[in-house]
Every structure is written in C-alpha cells, then in structure tokens.
Amino acid sequence: MVISHEFDYRRPSSLEDAIGALAEFPGSAWILAGGTDLVAWLRDDAVAPDLVVDIKDVPGLADIALDDRTLSIGSLVTFTDLIESDLIADHAPLLAEMAETVGSTGIRNRATLVGNICSAVPSCDAGPVLLAYDAAVHLAGPAGERTVDINDWFVGLRQTARSDDEVVTRVTIDVRSHGGIYVKLMRYAGEDLAQAAVAIVVRPDHDFRVAFGAVAPTPFRSARIEDALRGKALDAALVGRVVALVADEISPITDMRASAEYRTRMTEVMLDRGLWAAVGRLSGEGLRYGERVI
Amino acid sequence: MDLNFTVNGETWALDVAPADVLLDVLREKAAVKSPKIGCERGDCGSCTIIMDGRTVRSCLVLAVEADGHEITTVEGLSFDGLSRLQGLFLSNNSFQCGFCAPGIVLAATELLERKPNPSRHDVQEALAGNLCRCTGYEPIIEAVLAAGAGGDQ
C-alpha cells in the first residue's frame, strides 16, 4: 500500500520558518517529527495534508535539560532518549517506565514524547504520565510563545489545545520529590497499545495525582479519587473506597482490544496495586522503577 | 525532490516524491531487497533498517526524511562474509522461511552494540516488535544469547 495522497514536504531549519510554513497552509499542514503516527495515518488516508512540515532540522528541540527545578523535554526527544537519559531517571522516572512500554525498539527510536500527546489518541501513553506530573506544554506561533497547562491540553478525541499554526517546542515538569508508577494493561508484553492505563504520582505530603488512559476519549485526572486520598496514609479501607469510585469515573468502550467490563475491572486492580507501589517507591522501598505490578 | 543518502556505504542521489515511503524506495530504487514488506504499519518489524546507528521501521519513514542520512541493511553487514551473529543464527538453525530474518538480524545487532552481554529478558524485549511466524522464537533467542556470551568481536 503506497501513500495515494499527494502533498508538499518542507524541512525548515528554523522555528520561524516552520511556523511560517504552517501559516501558509492554514489547517492543511501537518507537523512531522518521528512520523510513527503520521506516516501510518497517511497510508490509511486518515489525514490528507497539503503540506508536511518536518521539524527534525529545527535546532534546540532535541534536548533534555534541567534548569534549576524545571525539567525540559524538547519536542524531538524520542522514547529511546527518555529511557537512556540520566536526568529522566533521576527526576522523572515515570517517563522512562512509561517509555519502555511504548511499541518496540524500532518505534521508540523514532516516536517522540511530544508527538504522542499531539496525536492525542485515547491510549497515548505519555498523556496520563504528564498529567500526573502536572506538566506544561510550550508552544510557539505567529503571535509568540505561550504555555498550556497539561490539564487543558486534551480537549477531545484526538484534539488538543494546539492551534494549526503553532509548533510545540517542549514540555516542562517541576522537579519535586515523589513516588509514582505507570501501570499499563496490554494483550502481550511489547508492541501493543494500552487497553487501560493508570499513572500515579504521590508527594511526601501525600498529595496524589491519579490519571487514567485508554478508558475515556482523552487521558484525564480524577479529582474525586485525588481528593479522597489527599494527605492520608494508605490503608486497605481507604484503597477500597477509592477503587470503588473507578467504575463511576471512567467511561471505557468495548472494541477489538478489550471489553468495557474487562477494562473497568482491570483498572480497579491496577489502581489498587499502583497506589501501594507508588507509596512504596516514595519511601524508597518496594518495586524498582520498571518492575511491573501486572 | 532530491534524496541524497548513503546505503551500506554507497552514496545515492535519487529523485523521489514526498509521498514515497523509504521502504519502497530502498527496494525499488536503491537495490536492496532485504527489508521486507510486511504489515506496512509498524507492527511486524520485517522492514527494519538501521538509520544513523538505530533501527527504524522503514515502512513508517518518508523517503525524503532519509536525505543526508546513513542507512545500513543486512546487505551492508555481510561485505566481509557473515557477521559473527549471522553465523550463530546459521549454526542454531534459527530461521525457517527467513522472511523475518533481516529485521531480526538488525534488531539483534543494535542490541548487541548497546549491550554486549544481554540477558534473556533483554533479548526478548529487543525482539518483541519483530514477528516470526515460523520458529517460535527459541532458536533465535538462543543464537543472540550465544553471540553475547561469546564476548567482544
């Protein structure tokens, strides 16, 4: 199957040129980074751009950097880069744990963290983790730069707060001490989209972030579950109470990869085990990052 | 559009359309047939090539993206005879029909470059995205483990 749709291709060497190219084709230009979603969608005729803007030659987008307490991840940083980065291992280990579950090595070598949240499919692995980390998304457009809170990023099925003439330059995370876990349900290890996913971050004062993936049109955080947990020590009764909220909070569908019932029950199990593991990691005990609870 | 790139050490200057996919261009215009057309959506690994030292799925790369880059396929591993890993695949009878072999050879080559002594788990992870319909994977994994245990070279 070839790509039957014709389009123009440009590879600008500056951010200004990239933004300018997008502005020339309002609404019909697509940004290309790793291409693992875009090229598949082009093959499927799921998208029909007039212009593809390859941003891989734009300088400064491929870095992972720590500036004071702000960890910055450029929009060309791949999942493999996350796995191999000491800064990520030290300051945002959930990102590496999540990255290891994405596709295969050949996909991770190419696919980017930022591309994942720009594609914004319900099962995107980066979404729940960035929500749990209170990340910020940085964009550049004709009107200058702006920042979008990750909580405002996912606006609908495959829809984000980015406007057509903007380029995401990086995501940032405030580095603070935490424990956490990314729990992903797949049909088999390696090479699968999430059937359901839970990301949990817990701070030393037991402020929790609990985010879900693949069980609603977008990744999302549950304020009810977070409120119930805030400031409390975990015990079986408390975990039981928040697990009982799951069925109400999520809205999974049945498709070829899993039934809604299965997704719901497994999400409950994943939250239960994930909470204990996240609190264990906060105190430096229990599972190492990368060790799985399901 | 102009596509200037290196395939197995040889430089090529080709004229391609933006919609041309790298896998097809390699096979049809750059004289390498080892990357295989499988799922064409990133799932099976049969189209795997090494681009600038890393495996990528050439079915998900536009040919124009390879402009200025360096590509290695199985043909490029074997200029001076089979690599040590390839020899071990042979002596372990690792493959049957061989359709998955080019992708698996390259994925395992990348693994061994990064981790000269991989564990069984490492090998399974590294090859998880390369599907084989014939062998059940055991003889493949055994050969990669043997290549690791043999130390450098």
Ligand code: FES
């Ligand atoms: S043909 Fe490229 S991964 Fe299957």
Ligand code: FES
């Ligand atoms: S040997 Fe036939 S697909 Fe692997």
